[in-house]
Amino acid sequence: MRANLRKGHALSQLRTLLPSRADYRGLRKSWRADLVAGLTVGIVALPLALAFGVSSGAGAEAGLITAIVAGLVAAVFGGSNVQVSGPTGAMVVVLAPIVAAHGVGAVAVVSIMAGIIVLAAGIVRLGRAVSYIPWPVIEGFTAGIGVIIFLQQVPAAVGVEGTGHSTNAVVAAFQSIGEASWPGALLPIGAVLAVAAIMLLSGRISAALPASFIAIVVVSLIAVLTQLPLDTIGALPQSLPAPSLPALSPELLASLTGPALAVAALAAIESLLSARVAATLADTGQVNADRELVGQGLASLASGLFGGMPATGAIARTAVNVRSGAKTRLSSVIHSLVLMLVVLAAASVVAQVPLAALSGVLMMTAARMVSLSTMKRVGRSGRSSTAVFAITLFVTVAFDLVIAVFIGLAVAAFFALRALSRLSGAHRRELPGDPEPGDERIALFQIEGSLFFGAADRLVDEITNEPGVEVVILQLSALQFIDATGANALSELVGALEQRGVTVLLKGIRPEHRPMLQKLGAIDALRHPNHLFSDLDPALAHARSHIARSADLT
Template sequence: MRRSLKSLKSLRSLRSLRSLLPERSDYLGLRSSWRGDALAGITVGIVALPLALAFGVSSGAGAEAGLITAIVAGIVAAVFGGSHVQVSGPTGAMVVVLAPIVASQGIEAVAIVSLMAGVIVVIAGVLRLGRTVSYIPWPVIEGFTVGIGAIIFLQQVPAALGTESVEHSTNAVLAAVTFIGSAQWPAALLPLGVAVAVIILMLVLSKISGRLPASFIAIVAVTIATHAFSLPLATIGTLPASLPAPALPTLDPASFTPLISAAFAVAALAAIESLLSARVASAMTDAGAYNADRELVGQGLASIASGFFGGMPATGAIARTAVNVRSGARTRVAALVHALALLIVVYLAAQVVAVIPLAALSGVLMATAARMISPTVVKQVVRAGKAEAAVFTITAIITVSFDLIFAVGIGIAAAAFFALRALSAASGVHREELPGSPQPGDERIALFRVDGSLFFGAAERIITRINDHDGIEIAIVRLSQLQIVDSTGAHTLTELITALERRGVTVLIKGIRPEHRHVLEKLGVIDSLRHANHLFDELEPAIEHARSHVRRTAATD
């Protein structure tokens, strides 16, 4: 028997592990969808090229790292990830975290952090933590997104002004103001004009048609113009004409400890952004639901692979995934084609890409960041209620001012506080009239109905209201309308019964729900009653018992 149970458990574990790995069903329908998938992949590749370059440059790791991440991580995540249409690679949110790491620890730290964070994300997937992202409230997500958009925009100020960002301040606003003040005017007007030209072109092209690769067209047009007029602008510079060979990054033991916290921050961000992107993609298409745990495993492996090739940590990219879906992608082949298209660029067009002005890339990211801040969504959050608006604002401000992961934690805590306050306000105790015709002695009986939740946020207030009623001999407490009881509520109820009984007030409890009985029994609520027959399932027997008790007391007096 024990051997059979062990075999059954082993089989279940094997099936559980198997669900995290690629399978043939990932490519169902490919025979009919391969043309659409290929076209979607090429479209996304065109869109992803300037973004991969820009994110690499903005992070401080270089354009090469951005391309490597888009290619290597894009392939690995497409094969091993849990979404059929997700496109992965470098993202703006990851750049926000990586830029300070590069500034303080050097470029070499990026690959190491990518490996470490990848391992953490894989472990999270194996431990089945994928669904935890569903606990992040909507106002927190939107505040987080707005904050990231603001930081990305501000981080592009140095490149847009033609200056090099030597130090990354913890406050993006102060850093941007510093660079504006230290810029070489009027020479800075030239790169600024290039960045503005890219932004205007992208806005105009997106107005003409949402299907146009606006960033790619804007980059090509501005690059041609700057070289036609021989404008003195900093460019991307030499790029390798092939992918580097995979290698284990050199690890300095002295720098390992400072990178641990950075790796956990990167891992948390990678998990959150990838799962949010996968969820959005699943809602946009009928290509199939996503497997959250497998998505974590796939994204973790993608970051590990990217680190071996000298790239950056990868996440699911919401914007590129949306383009993929709108372009008709149905299977993972679209994401694979996107990565292969970028690989062709590396092998055939590296010299062409090298002449792109850095100011043009900053314009692309500024426009991308501006699109992340949707006025419509902001209005929706603000109009949803004061609590939602407060959570949104708190998350956005902390994201810009302090730290992304810290902002999510504070945002969730603020949302939990407001939710608990609302739950507490909806909970209460009401004194009711005894049903039926009044009888002598009814004034000595108090019938209380407890509504909502008897939990740590409301227990003390509810119990105090019951305890404040003087001049009664019997208290009937109705619990049938109670929805939630936690340990604090049960413990406080026990204290109330004990206190009332000590004052000579007999307590009767009516209607304990089956799901609440365990915690009430364990924390002594039932044992604190004077007699076991003071527990009732129906109200009428409880009232009759109370009245008979009053009559006996009156006869004794």
């Protein structure tokens, strides 16, 4: 019977990770809005897919394949009704060093490996983990990505090949500027500035205009009509390639395990953050975090089989989708179909787009990721938040994205524990009632807050440094939390006081704390089992009897 119940529960849990009719509830009313939103976000996604593919080193074709295949799979299997997935700037930042170290062929392999990892994370229900990432870490991470994306576009912006440069974006940007052919480099720089100006002007006219698409079209037309000597995207396929498994070997898989884990972590974090942001923009249904991981894992897996890149939920495109009126997954599906139509009918036209124009789009995208207003909000939230933000940003730019998240988490945890330990401690209280002879040799301490590894040593110091005390009453009823380190410190404290001849009485142990204190010897360290009390009055009476007997003996 129990086996059948467990099996039924497992099947019901599995169903929550799979598509259902409920995904398209209300489609009869919303299909027009979904269609318009899908067309809009498809137009917006086109230049970004091309640009991210080129910037990663995998090529514009890989960017388009990812937007089409991964976008479609994630739309059907993901956990958000409005999430738009595809290549993103954060993923480009991780992929560029992988391409430099292992070649373009490694991208598809990493995509498949990372997809399997993210899929497994969804199946084992790790989706809620992203909710534990503090806000300053997220903002520092996002700003750092923006800085890196901007710097990665410098080589194309000055007309220099990005190959042969350092994998660090800061170093590579300075190398490119030094290698640029001046004044010839002013031409691609002019294309970048033209794209930026058109995007800014379009945004001021109407936020609904696809600014990046308009800028790409205008600059590309000018370049073609005037025959400007600008490097272009080049030939693109006019159909999707057939799915196939890339060449694998034990040595290659071993060398790509680390990069695949980093890509998987980034894909999971960015996708869940994007879905969470989308849920705050409009009432488009709840987000199933575990199913989102399943969908993103399948998306990267499928993308790799078609020769694409790892995919994530794209915050900017998802926001466009929501603001364009999307209600169901149909809009994200339409977005992929629009891009597919571009491949089938307009590949030769897209091939004429200047690389400098794509760099301009990404530079503007990056500039928007580094928000001055957000930095001011972080600064106003306190020194610890500012430190977490700054450290995360610095490590992201100088070292590695995934490492930056973990270091940011560690720094945030340090400040949180420090603040928590300051709220914890032992405070000496006045004895209740009228004073009696010998009360000066009784110390009543109330232990408050959380007694954990960050506060245990300080508590021991506060209580043991009390001269002339013969009986110590420890009130534990206000203790909210205690971990193994805190319980062990309390045990050592009781033992140390008893060895010095000080009688310890424990008052008000909470039922949930008693097993931990019992296991680690805090209760056994008492001189007598009767030194445990539920109320303060009996404990104080017992303490005074000890003082009285001590006075009689002297």
